[in-house]
Amino acid sequence: MRLDQRALDQLRDVKITRNYTRYAEGSVLVEFGHTKVLCTASIDNSVPRFLKGQGQGWVTAEYGMLPRSTHTRSDREAARGKQTGRTQEIQRLIGRSLRAMVDLKKLGENTITIDCDVIQADGGTRTAAITGAAVALIDAMNVLLEKKKIKQDPLKGLVAAISVGIYQDEVLLDLCYEEDSNCQTDLNVVMTQAGEFIEIQGTAEEKPFTRTQANAMLEVAEKGIQELIKKQQQALGW
Amino acid sequence: MRLDQRALDQLRDVKITRNYTRYAEGSVLVEFGHTKVLCTASIDNSVPRFLKGQGQGWVTAEYGMLPRSTHTRSDREAARGKQTGRTQEIQRLIGRSLRAMVDLKKLGENTITIDCDVIQADGGTRTAAITGAAVALIDAMNVLLEKKKIKQDPLKGLVAAISVGIYQDEVLLDLCYEEDSNCQTDLNVVMTQAGEFIEIQGTAEEKPFTRTQANAMLEVAEKGIQELIKKQQQALGW
Amino acid sequence: MRLDQRALDQLRDVKITRNYTRYAEGSVLVEFGHTKVLCTASIDNSVPRFLKGQGQGWVTAEYGMLPRSTHTRSDREAARGKQTGRTQEIQRLIGRSLRAMVDLKKLGENTITIDCDVIQADGGTRTAAITGAAVALIDAMNVLLEKKKIKQDPLKGLVAAISVGIYQDEVLLDLCYEEDSNCQTDLNVVMTQAGEFIEIQGTAEEKPFTRTQANAMLEVAEKGIQELIKKQQQALGW
Amino acid sequence: MRLDQRALDQLRDVKITRNYTRYAEGSVLVEFGHTKVLCTASIDNSVPRFLKGQGQGWVTAEYGMLPRSTHTRSDREAARGKQTGRTQEIQRLIGRSLRAMVDLKKLGENTITIDCDVIQADGGTRTAAITGAAVALIDAMNVLLEKKKIKQDPLKGLVAAISVGIYQDEVLLDLCYEEDSNCQTDLNVVMTQAGEFIEIQGTAEEKPFTRTQANAMLEVAEKGIQELIKKQQQALGW
């Protein structure tokens, strides 16, 4: 039995709230239990220099944690003058995952920037961020369609992400902070609506894992992601 | 008549929600109309180097805006690698205002850091931040008292802040973003519960202001701050 | 009686020396007692990106203290790799104050940068800087007029600045460092030749101040500024 | 048939040269075909602050590319003033992988820093780096043993890493730069001597991959890693 009475393969309560703030073209508050991430999508009618004149768009992401989103306060990255390696790693992962949802040609010469800011952190912030950001991104692309800035919907399909881990040799889905801190292995998985993989990032924290365990984790992750995609669809009113 | 039908000397709807997030010793969401700022207070059982061994505590503040809290997206300060002059100016103002509430001797060798992060910005973020941070600071000091880390309550009294401005030669209270962008003069005032001034910062944006106008603005500000202090007292259950 | 035998509402000896260095289009050494600030104005025939193509100019300021201008040596900001919050706050104040003197339309697409470098600091460096920089700015605008780079004089009028404070419940004009360190309240005022306010920045250092005290301080400041403007006029040979 | 005539599941020529430079406690040049990485291990008789007084050691890694190790010159990170997100991601991966080889308790209060500097880059620099760094780390730990600075060998076993990818729906082992640039999916795998996983990092570059493909890639990776571990053993004279 888990800390919060969940079954081994059970997600925490997931909530996806659209239009959480007023100004962004997409604005989603995503909650995985106590983890809360605000994902906003902003449209810019230009592209980065390396894409200029190629008739395609770009999707990128930035990630940050409010200093006291965590159990103890962390330094503010803006005050320290640089983003940590962890932050950069996560925002690169979010960006790659979101680009997998989009036909960049159909996006035209527009950039959509997704800001994922963690309001409260109880483990799984990167997977919650991807799951919420996917919805914010769709909202922003719909703004482009409604305003006739683009002609075709660039959306290729939904993407969601979840963590799985091995704790005392059992596979757990959607780790909270305390489980994450103590597990042997931590695996983050990003998948498409069609059940295919975008990213797999597995790390043995304490002891190595076997191929059998890897397979077991991927199977549980797949189940969790199917549920997340249903939550996204409900939020989108599909 | 103002954009949102308010009277000239009327505050926007003000909400102060305590315990907004779980981990901080004080956590307040403060709303002045569409402006929303999350203020968290974190306790650290040490003091900055310049105060070591003097038997007193410290209160400091940091301020940030989420990149898309505003009408158009701003660069993320953590990614740019430095805080803007505006950010530094605001967080220094918040820190000074809060220190005016506290008897630092009674705080013992503890530091309380208040993080004010703007979730949504519609003008007046610094005054909302001070008003909400004051409540978060009190909650954190009460944690120290309850845990017997300090013996006497360091609180000297409440502090709140409001903006006033001159628009078409009329004095307006609590400017929203659009009013702020167009007014001739912008004055931020921080006052104590006792009706005395902590800070006055007035800037002529378009044309200089007279002493008569300065006096008129201070008078309207005082009225607004008395109302804010009542809101703080209600939120605190006093 | 004050430390240096001045009356409560008496300025220190003020000197404004034009053409202090050879190369700048405006170069003024301003002295308020022992406080000495070198203000140079440099013309650049272009404007910042946000003003391109709008047919108007820009005035901006930078501020710095020589490391040993002060009683004890401070770190060199260039070596630390960033400007302090205090420096940024002051240079933003100087820039805003100077822009209030100028009709930016008449300045054409030129930028004038005023560098205010503190050679010796005995309190009041920001007010001395504004007072001296105003003169350097006029000299630089006259260079533009003489060289026929602009047709109309962009000058709207003189601006000067002074500090006032409350020490042992008395209002003091033009605080030196030692007075500044010990006063209850410190108020910096920037005014026009016409006796109207550009900026008011008041901070209660030790205990809050009342509206009556605020008024008393503004009144003494106004007297001081009228005297400073006469000094500027003499220096300019008006 | 591959660009360089290799079989699909064939490694490039792998060379591991110990004692490549004179001063480091471990110094290994590792070559995977044209990819060349210099891995040096340096011993420091202290530990980072977060480990002080816990009677255990630390292993960490830094990674860099010489500016013209690549087909076109990249900016020098030291001149730009920061490491890219990619660099930080890679050096974190190397560090985690190496720590999996070591019983940190047995290492005593020593830190071993592995510098992985890419002399020539033709794809797979991170996997070559891990494979070479493992040998340099062992050499450094043997120095500690020989000098009687530690009593027990902290080595838990060898670790090596390889990339696999999917190109035109075929699984390829050990991608060179040109293959890597064109493949649909790129998977980096770190494994122990015992055939268990330390890290799996898979990214769909162009189109998502299936579970079957994931399994096929892991199988080919496992084969490659067994061969690499033999190369390490030969280099070590085991």
Place this chain on the structure above:
Amino acid sequence: MRLDQRALDQLRDVKITRNYTRYAEGSVLVEFGHTKVLCTASIDNSVPRFLKGQGQGWVTAEYGMLPRSTHTRSDREAARGKQTGRTQEIQRLIGRSLRAMVDLKKLGENTITIDCDVIQADGGTRTAAITGAAVALIDAMNVLLEKKKIKQDPLKGLVAAISVGIYQDEVLLDLCYEEDSNCQTDLNVVMTQAGEFIEIQGTAEEKPFTRTQANAMLEVAEKGIQELIKKQQQALGW
């Protein structure tokens, strides 16, 4: 005949003004013609970490140019966030030159920092800085002696510096900016009172120079430095 009618081997007017500012333990304004550098010496009763506990002191220097000390305005290094290579090169040169004057053992565990800030630049700022800083350093060491912080005078002897150059195949002493910009070769020389060399830094700007020319330049430099040392002695009242 030179631009300013000087003979080929003639120094510009040299002035050394002690006690130029009030707070520093040594404060010298040095002028070589239109070049003006303010050199202040500050005492700190500690030493850098690498010297702790060795019973010796340290002398170090920092250098900066006011942004408009030059013919056209340069960026402020503090605003750019880093010192240029030229600045670092010069301050390292000044520091080494001054350390050659001092018996660091006799200085005790004190650090003297010399700040050389260029008020006006017309060529030769680094040589003027060394020449003036030497005097400021002596004043600061005398403060230590007078306050009985040290027992023996650490001074080994005076040091001064001058530039020489080759212009149209003639050797010129003490180049002004315009000469410096056009000369073929630029050589900076630092010498002791005893006529021995501390530093020689020669650079062929346009075409290489011969040994004969090198010798001719060193000879003229020696003459100039003897005159500078007399100026230092006069300034010191020796």
Place this chain on the structure above:
Amino acid sequence: MRLDQRALDQLRDVKITRNYTRYAEGSVLVEFGHTKVLCTASIDNSVPRFLKGQGQGWVTAEYGMLPRSTHTRSDREAARGKQTGRTQEIQRLIGRSLRAMVDLKKLGENTITIDCDVIQADGGTRTAAITGAAVALIDAMNVLLEKKKIKQDPLKGLVAAISVGIYQDEVLLDLCYEEDSNCQTDLNVVMTQAGEFIEIQGTAEEKPFTRTQANAMLEVAEKGIQELIKKQQQALGW
């Protein structure tokens, strides 16, 4: 007799290996005894902003040391976020020395960047770097000629560099690290094929040097450089 049995005026074994890496237009490993520096030349078909449209090219250099090229590990400059003053000083010296070899007009609007990265450091890294970089630069210019990007050979002649020093009052050629650390005076000399000087940089480390000693050092340096130029010519097959 020297540490490694060399005669006082004898170079260490010098090796110059061209085409050391595959991708750069020029790639040279230069060895002065145990000192090994990799010098790569990269062509960019543009020029820095300050040269745009002037029909001439540019040659510049960057320098770095691998963290464990030295006897003890140094911090990685990319991780610290800035290059040291020493690094900047050296790369400026290398750049100036190489530009003396080239007729920039004949180079057309191309930039050649030489990266000098120290693989192993046993003293004399800057002189080895210049000597090797000269060969890499020639290889890159020959690529431009072969590809018909330029019409005339921009090469004016070879340049090489060597260190000399005074140790126990004897003049030594080509100091290794241990000699360098203990010598009284250290002089780096850059000369042309024609026996003329490009740079002389001499520093008295412990005690000043006389003109006679300066002359003796320049004479020994000249001999060493003639030998280095022969090595360059052999490597180039001239």
